[in-house]
Amino acid sequence: MNILLIGAGSAIATAVARRYAAQHSSLFLIARNGSRLALQQQDLLVRGAARVGTRVLDLLNHEEYETAINAATEFFDEEDIDLVLICHGSLPDQEAAEQDFDLARREIDINGLSVISLLTRLTPYLKAQGRGMLAVVTSVAGDRGRQPNFVYGAAKALVSTYLQGLRGKLLPYGVDVLDIRPGLVDSPMTQQFDKGLLWSSPELVARQIEKAIRRKRHTVYVPGYWRLIMAVVRSIPEAVFKRLKF
Amino acid sequence: MANSVKIRMTGVNSRMRLSGWGRYPYVEASVLAPRDADSTAQILKNGEGPRMIPRGAGRSYGDSALAARVLSSRYLDDFISLDRRALTIRCGAGTTLAEILRVCVPQGLFLPVLSGTKTVTIGGAIAADIHGKNHHVDGSFCDHIERFTLLLPSGETAVCSPTENKEYFQATCGGMGLTGMILDATISLKKVPSAFISAQSIPAANLEESLALLRQHNDEQYVVAWVDCLAKASALGRGVIHLGSHSETGKLEHRSKRKLSVPFTTPGFLLNRYTMGGFNQLYYARHRFKKSVNSVYYDDYFFPLDSLKGWNRLYGSEGFLQYQFVLPDDAAESGLRETLETVSRSGKGSFLAVLKRFGPANANWLSFPSEGVTLTLDFKYEPDLLPLLDRLDEIVLAAGGRHYLAKDARMSAAVFRQGYPNWHQFKALKDRIDPAGTLGSLQSDRLGLTQAAMRSSQR
Numbered sequence A: 001m002n003i004l005l006i007g008a009g010s011a012i013a014t015a016v017a018r019r020y021a022a023q024h025s026s027l028f029l030i031a032r033n034g035s036r037l038a039l040q041q042q043d044l045l046v047r048g049a050a051r052v053g054t055r056v057l058d059l060l061n062h063e064e065y066e067t068a069i070n071a072a073t074e075f076f077d078e079e080d081i082d083l084v085l086i087c088h089g090s091l092p093d094q095e096a097a098e099q100d101f102d103l104a105r106r107e108i109d110i111n112g113l114s115v116i117s118l119l120t121r122l123t124p125y126l127k128a129q130g131r132g133m134l135a136v137v138t139s140v141a142g143d144r145g146r147q148p149n150f151v152y153g154a155a156k157a158l159v160s161t162y163l164q165g166l167r168g169k170l171l172p173y174g175v176d177v178l179d180i181r182p183g184l185v186d187s188p189m190t191q192q193f194d195k196g197l198l199w200s201s202p203e204l205v206a207r208q209i210e211k212a213i214r215r216k217r218h219t220v221y222v223p224g225y226w227r228l229i230m231a232v233v234r235s236i237p238e239a240v241f242k243r244l245k246f
Numbered sequence B: 001m002a003n004s005v006k007i008r009m010t011g012v013n014s015r016m017r018l019s020g021w022g023r024y025p026y027v028e029a030s031v032l033a034p035r036d037a038d039s040t041a042q043i044l045k046n047g048e049g050p051r052m053i054p055r056g057a058g059r060s061y062g063d064s065a066l067a068a069r070v071l072s073s074r075y076l077d078d079f080i081s082l083d084r085r086a087l088t089i090r091c092g093a094g095t096t097l098a099e100i101l102r103v104c105v106p107q108g109l110f111l112p113v114l115s116g117t118k119t120v121t122i123g124g125a126i127a128a129d130i131h132g133k134n135h136h137v138d139g140s141f142c143d144h145i146e147r148f149t150l151l152l153p154s155g156e157t158a159v160c161s162p163t164e165n166k167e168y169f170q171a172t173c174g175g176m177g178l179t180g181m182i183l184d185a186t187i188s189l190k191k192v193p194s195a196f197i198s199a200q201s202i203p204a205a206n207l208e209e210s211l212a213l214l215r216q217h218n219d220e221q222y223v224v225a226w227v228d229c230l231a232k233a234s235a236l237g238r239g240v241i242h243l244g245s246h247s248e249t250g251k252l253e254h255r256s257k258r259k260l261s262v263p264f265t266t267p268g269f270l271l272n273r274y275t276m277g278g279f280n281q282l283y284y285a286r287h288r289f290k291k292s293v294n295s296v297y298y299d300d301y302f303f304p305l306d307s308l309k310g311w312n313r314l315y316g317s318e319g320f321l322q323y324q325f326v327l328p329d330d331a332a333e334s335g336l337r338e339t340l341e342t343v344s345r346s347g348k349g350s351f352l353a354v355l356k357r358f359g360p361a362n363a364n365w366l367s368f369p370s371e372g373v374t375l376t377l378d379f380k381y382e383p384d385l386l387p388l389l390d391r392l393d394e395i396v397l398a399a400g401g402r403h404y405l406a407k408d409a410r411m412s413a414a415v416f417r418q419g420y421p422n423w424h425q426f427k428a429l430k431d432r433i434d435p436a437g438t439l440g441s442l443q444s445d446r447l448g449l450t451q452a453a454m455r456s457s458q459r
């Protein structure tokens, strides 16, 4: 498989990339931290990847998107891209983001707008191929605005809603769109949280993501039981929900 | 804004109840999991805060990877290179044996030493200088380490090998994380013709026979004996000897297996002398009459326990202790007999009792293996267990033996010192390279290698 991975250094993307490397895929990695990117490239090659290309990109710099994506398409040359997986994200300090619009805007950019921008640039490419999959890691946080993380949640919901529409739009072109909604994952993003029963490892999440990609699913909750949990959360009447602080 | 960035960068970390594999003891600890070597060095250079100890997969049984803060290697798990000609692999210290095998086995390459679980990290394997079923012919894990990068307590790095920074090498191999954080290592591999092991089991009616069979098969590559330590009198020490060697035939493939898991802590009373006696009876009976030869997938051969994820929960909420020691050959039989009799009399049993012969010791200061016979016993924690273990310590020391630090949760400093005469050399180096007491564990305090109080009084 030929895979373009954006936010490639995230714990979840790392675990996914390792699975595909073992299957001798070719991967192009876009991430922010150059030295970690170089390590990851070597790692994936040792694990069996056919080829690994890299590009450093801070996704807050929208002007640089074009050249980065060109680098990716050049890497795959005449070959189709089978999968684009967008995996970057940032969990803001909710209190701070409520008080500082510049921060809120940045967080909505990195969790929402940057993804829309990437999709806008990549969609024509996949359309022209007439096949392939666009997969984006959003979050269960987008399912309902909760007090501790609604800036993050709003940005994730923006992406999920966009994906819903895009999925239909791309149907005639044979391009699949997958919305991946993780629950609680033990990763650098959540390092400051105390972990309990509901937490999953990036490796477990990656296994389920790979399965969802293989089965061409539309929206997946990872692990699967989060579909149930979020159904319950969504069903709570607003009169009650507004009093909940979780 | 600054605020949110700061939270991530300085790593305000989650606090967790942590323990070793034996689930005894527990501590409340914060976990630091730096993303790369530079940020790991930054943490040590910064030097502030409570002292800490490196931690890998937490598969040591006792308190060797426990402190107020643990420095996790979980993100230092990248492969760096695989040299098929030199037969070496270089990877981050957080890489597990499982990941290495996943990459190597399909290419006909294999790790030279394996522990009874593949979940351990390279850092943990070096820090405990682990041994496998082939110690008597191949030595221990660190005998196959070409070099590693060590992050000293000061935050400086040193490349260590048997020739370069030799004393750091000899102190760190088996040094239980006290000399610094291992960042990455280069390990020698061996070639194997297949992913299968031809395995053979031979029953042994008592201790004498078990030991004789171990000696007799000292040329076989993998040799280990399972002992029914609840058997008494003339059957004392009866068991089954398992031999193995790499098959010449069979595919080189990676198989992932379905795991069962123990999701909850079961009431500890389920494991008592009657249920365990029953288990041991069955185990022995299965092998009693046959001398069987089988071709077994390496994973099932080396890591039978890994297919029951979380089996440590079977011992109940109080946890359990593993007790492993080695006795020199000449004192082995009488010492083992006395140990087994004492255990048998106490009625406290072992789910697993493993007997194996070690080859000669290496030059590392605190490495456990030394020529002789090693026995491993599991005990469910009970308040009256500790006196029994103290009693066993006396038997072990009187026979000229010592205990494995990776399994220890309760040994006294005096017992440790007697078993490891190089301790003062180790302590002298430790004091020199870590004057501020940046690295230390519950175990190192107990063994008198560090002082918990030292750091708090300094800061």
Ligand SMILES: Cc1cc2nc3c(=O)[nH]c(=O)nc-3n(C[C@H](O)[C@H](O)[C@H](O)COP(=O)(O)OP(=O)(O)OC[C@H]3O[C@@H](n4cnc5c(N)ncnc54)[C@H](O)[C@@H]3O)c2cc1C
Pocket (backbone or CB within 6 Å): B021, B053, B054, B055, B056, B057, B058, B059, B060, B061, B064, B065, B073, B093, B094, B114, B115, B116, B117, B119, B120, B121, B122, B123, B124, B125, B127, B128, B129, B130, B131, B132, B175, B176, B177, B178, B180, B181, B182, B183, B305, B406, B407, B441
């Ligand atoms: C089921 C089972 C079977 C086992 N079988 C065997 C066996 O056959 N032979 C054998 O020898 N052992 C065996 N062990 C013990 C195990 O191999 C050792 O305890 C090993 O050290 C565990 O590695 P870990 O990654 O889990 O390290 P941890 O338990 O996390 O840490 C162990 C020690 O290593 C240090 N350490 C960890 N990472 C680093 C690092 N990066 N740098 C410096 N120090 C570090 C820690 O500070 C600590 O002192 C077994 C354990 C289990 C649970």
Ligand SMILES: NC(=O)c1ccc[n+]([C@@H]2O[C@H](COP(=O)([O-])OP(=O)(O)OC[C@H]3O[C@@H](n4cnc5c(N)ncnc54)[C@H](OP(=O)(O)O)[C@@H]3O)[C@@H](O)[C@H]2O)c1
Pocket (backbone or CB within 6 Å): A007, A008, A009, A010, A011, A012, A013, A031, A032, A033, A057, A058, A059, A060, A087, A088, A089, A090, A110, A137, A138, A139, A140, A141, A181, A182, A183, A184, A185, A186, A187, A188, A189, A190, A202
């Ligand atoms: N962890 C969870 O519980 C959880 C739950 C639901 C959804 N998710 C989503 O899962 C995805 C992966 O997260 P993770 O859990 O694997 O955490 P992670 O390892 O912290 O991954 C987040 C990644 O986003 C990157 N990133 C942030 N800002 C960036 C920027 N401006 N430019 C480029 N890259 C940037 C980070 O790069 P650096 O490494 O350089 O910082 C990091 O690699 C994210 O979309 C996250 O929202 C996570």
